């Protein structure tokens with residue numbers, strides 16, 4: 001299916017990956033807004049039309065938008081601004097990703113190459129399941145969660161809003177991770193994690209930061 005007119009907010013490294021996934025899944029006429037403007041060149045060969053503050057001015061040329069920014073709270077806020085500007089906020093699923101027909105994704109989720117989301121998992125709006133990450137059965141992700149490349153969530157894991165699970169981490173089945181948590185790269189989470197803390201290591205433990 002040919003889809004036309006996708007505006008991507010954020011033209012950095014993540015934005016390029018999202019653009020590639022979008023074009024691989026049928027989108028054409030894709031462009032970015034990014035405050036760094038021409039300093040970014042043309043990511044993935046695509047134009048940067050202007051700064052994020054110019055959203056309203058450019059919205060009429062597109063049918064849909066996604067926000068490809070790492071900052072979860074900003075991502076969620078900008079999704080609202082896209083909606084207010086009359087754009088549909090869509091999810092992008094790379095054609096090599098697997099999303100169970102029994103999983104549900106709220107708008108604005110990004111599921112990148114080789115990722116997998118298994119049966120009966122539920123993702124809130126603006127989640128990222130990055131390259132090669134797996135979210136097994138019955139997981140519940142809040143809003144703005146970032147599951148970084150190569151992360152594995154076992155079954156029935158719950159992850160709170162705006163939590164960031166760093167590259168290559170693993171989470172044991174049934175674990176509950178709070179809101180605003182950072183899980184360090186390579187951590188193995190075997191106990192529940194409270195809100196707003198950083199955990200690292202094997203097994204994962206809180207840090208003083």
Ligand SMILES: CC(C)(COP(=O)(O)OP(=O)(O)OC[C@H]1O[C@@H](n2cnc3c(N)ncnc32)[C@H](O)[C@@H]1OP(=O)(O)O)[C@@H](O)C(=O)NCCC(=O)NCCS
Nearest residue numbers: 148149165166167182183184185186187198200201207209
């Ligand atoms: C956990 C993390 C957020 C901490 O970053 P930070 O606050 O800048 O911390 P620092 O690098 O100053 O390290 C603080 C201490 O924690 C240790 N540490 C940092 N990250 C760690 C990790 N992932 N595992 C184990 N120890 C870690 C450091 O060695 C250091 O220890 P020390 O005080 O004994 O020297 C970061 O290291 C991390 O893992 N980020 C994930 C990156 C990622 O997933 N990127 C993918 C993007 S798509």
